[in-house]
Amino acid sequence: MEPNFHALQLIAEIALGIVGFSAILIGLSRTSDGFSAPDNFRIQLLTYSAFGAMFGSILPFAIFSNQNLELAWAISCWIVCIYSVVGLLIFPRRMLFLRKQGHEEIFPIKLYLFQTGILSTNFIISGLMITGYLTQLTNIYIICMILFLIQSSVAFIRTMFVRVN
Numbered sequence: 001m002e003p004n005f006h007a008l009q010l011i012a013e014i015a016l017g018i019v020g021f022s023a024i025l026i027g028l029s030r031t032s033d034g035f036s037a038p039d040n041f042r043i044q045l046l047t048y049s050a051f052g053a054m055f056g057s058i059l060p061f062a063i064f065s066n067q068n069l070e071l072a073w074a075i076s077c078w079i080v081c082i083y084s085v086v087g088l089l090i091f092p093r094r095m096l097f098l099r100k101q102g103h104e105e106i107f108p109i110k111l112y113l114f115q116t117g118i119l120s121t122n123f124i125i126s127g128l129m130i131t132g133y134l135t136q137l138t139n140i141y142i143i144c145m146i147l148f149l150i151q152s153s154v155a156f157i158r159t160m161f162v163r164v165n
Helices: 005-028 037-063 069-100 109-131 137-161
Strands: none
Touching: 005 037, 005 137, 037 069, 037 137, 069 109, 069 137, 109 137
16 A cells, blocks of 8 residues: 555655754854753754654655555665664653753653653554554554654744743
8 A cells, every 4th residue: 555645745844844944943043152952952853853754754755666565665664663763762861861960840751751752652653564563554654754743843842932041
């Protein structure tokens, strides 16, 4: 079964907008002081998640053909799985480190669980797609991309409205 290319196109466009925002934000902050550590973390998480949604949504346009759908799905699922694992290796540890440095009010434990939960959910879902336990690949893959968008949107909102003292 082929992916829903219209939904993936919409996700990619939204993710591109979020990536564009982060580029503008980075460009405007080119001062001698730079970003604070919490702001730097949030922008990196925002960019990481948005790129995950964007490239994950663009990938099916490049690899899907009517000749070998199973291989294309395997490649797509593996990429989501690996991308989620890399995120799990980097971001939860850095958020805990920032909490230990005294930024508990900026990174409450609920936010930590939410952000880590999204990456974990994408890892588990993509792993289940790889092993064949989940069969509605089109819908589930879109859910993974939406989870990346949600994570990026939360980082976007927090970057805009939760300031570091």
